[in-house]
């Protein structure tokens with residue numbers, strides 16, 4: 087067993103979460119090694135596993151959770167996997183970087199403290215230097231760059247795990263950024279994760295997965311695994327497909343071919359809140375993927391009533407975002 091105070095502290099609690107939530111708990115950067123794996127603890131929420139033997143032709147992985155601090159299920163799932171890797175009850179057969187995103191908002195049980203971290207990537211953080219999340223976005227970009235450079239021969243897969251604010255007609259879904267290189271290679275994996283719907287983004291954005299997808303030979307997905315609940319209230323059986331396939335992926339075990347079908351959408355347009363008088367005409371509390379029949383008035387802004395001559399579907403409706411931010415995404419079926 088690898089010896090380190092940090093590892094001892096994690097294993098004593100069988101979870102990383104108490105340490106992530108304790109702002110007084112800090113750990114220095116350290117690299118630990120045994121004959122099977124080298125573990126680099128960059129900081130308490132950024133942990134890298136490098137198997138002693140791996141094939142450069144295989145994918146390397148980044149798994150991130152808690153980019154929104156109140157999205158607890160992915161944090162719990164990822165913490166459990168890290169604990170099992172540390173105590174060697176989970177095999178690691180490919181270089182994997184685990185990232186726990188927004189520790190400050192996790193502690194407060196909030197989506198974010200000052201600003202939505204998942205809108206601050208691709209250098210957008212430079213425009214918001216005063217907020218806590220801007221510093222974190224820059225740090226996370228640096229960790230991803232460093233990891234991507236270190237394994238530049240390999241294909242990178244980044245899974246950024248989330249849960250959604252509102253209910254959804256498709257309980258679990260993935261968003262594929264416009265710069266993705268090899269997204270079709272991962273259809274089976276997404277199916278095995280019980281993903282029901284897939285959104286192909288047609289325009290760039292400032293999300294974490296969009297950032298990591300821009301590197302050469304890289305593919306990233308924002309993965310929505312269900313609904314937001316506080317720590318300890320998640321029914322982990324709801325996430326069994328995702329948990330099993332993530333573990334198989336890390337251990338390079340064969341992932342069973344599931345029979346489910348993924349319904350595909352592509353972005354039709356992003357709704358940006360341009361002024362304070364922006365409001366939805368439809369009920370923004372409807373579930374994600376609600377059908378908006380053609381001709382339906384969707385939102386109003388500056389006395390303009392917006393509708394389209396096409397059946398569309400709405401996800402992530404939120405009129406309370408700040409001016410300039412995305413208030414929803416309209417989709418069309420592929």
Ligand SMILES: [Zn+2]
Pocket residue numbers: 153154157248249250
């Ligand atoms: Zn989220």
